[in-house]
Amino acid sequence: MTGWIILALIGVLFLAYLGIGVYAASVLTLPVRNFNPELNPGKYGLEYQELRIPARTDKLEIAAWYIPSDENRRVIILVHGRDNSRTNGFIDLFVPFAAKLHKAGFSVMMIDLRGHGQSADSRYSFGIKERRDVLGAVDWLEQQGFQPGKIGVLGYSLGAGSVIGAASEEQDIGAVWLDSAYADIRPVLMGSWTKLTGAPQLFAYPTEWMVRLLYGYDIAAARPIDEIGKIAPRPIFMAHCQEDNLIPISHLDRLLAVVPNAQTWIIPECDQSVLPEPIVPDAFNGHAVGYYFHPDEYTRKVVQFFTDNLE
Secondary structure: OHHHHHHHHHHHHHHHHHHHHHHHHHHHHOOOOOOOOOOOHHHHOOOOEEEEEEOOOOOOEEEEEEEOOOOOOOEEEEEOOOOOOOOOHHHHOHHHHHHHHHHOOOEEEEEOOOOOOOOOOOOOOOOOOOHHHHHHHHHHHHHOOOOOOOEEEEEEOHHHHHHHHHHHHOOOEEEEEEEOOOOOHHHHHHHOHHHHHOOOHHHHHHHHHHHHHHHOOOHHHOOHHHOHHHOOOOOEEEEEEOOOOOOOOHHHHHHHHHOOOOEEEEEOOOOHHHOOOOOOOHHHOOOOOHHHHOHHHHHHHHHHHHHHHOO
């Protein structure tokens, strides 16, 4: 009898273990929608088109803005990070940043990744599926007459992982700017597991199992380090805050080992402790805030990089 009780208890504990994995998988992969329609290009005096375009392959509906330049020969696609959108990227400065690129002579396309902003519902896949949204933007731009090599892409954090995947598959992308890119998402998630899911790290393994079972992809497959080499010899620029609490700068070092000819900028002074009020939760201090702290230098470097490499 005692043996059966012990087996029953083990069974109950195992089911609870899996159940918490189901819950954590749901929390981990569910984007938070942040979209402020008042932060649109029109606020900055820009003419723009409101678009709904199909992602490549699965045709999921992706919301976007297209801001044409009078030149209309070179274009940059801007890709936001996790739980952001085309309105609130770069700590609510994504649209004014786009306005500066437009002033420099570029057409600009801003997209909401799947599950974010006004795009169709979806779960995170840490760049595995989000790349299709970037590729859908490329397809639309080429339909408007943009030539191969004249399309640049800039992404940060989740957007950077998505951009690496897209550019590794699409040779028509002429140049790539990566901000706060991860080499491998799994150690990032392991390092911030409790903050992201609310569950002890003990439950990371059943969570990974449940992501595969419920959502059809493997977290461990989100490894931009295995794909970035396919972008070369096309130009790559990697920017990363020197002190990043979420994605350590060691990820830049790992990526750079694969593409040693990439340009880099290790951004100093990204610590929000110098500000009157925090701009991000402290666990994300220093992550993808380079533009916020250094807007003029950041813009100058981006404009120079794409001017040099989309000709």
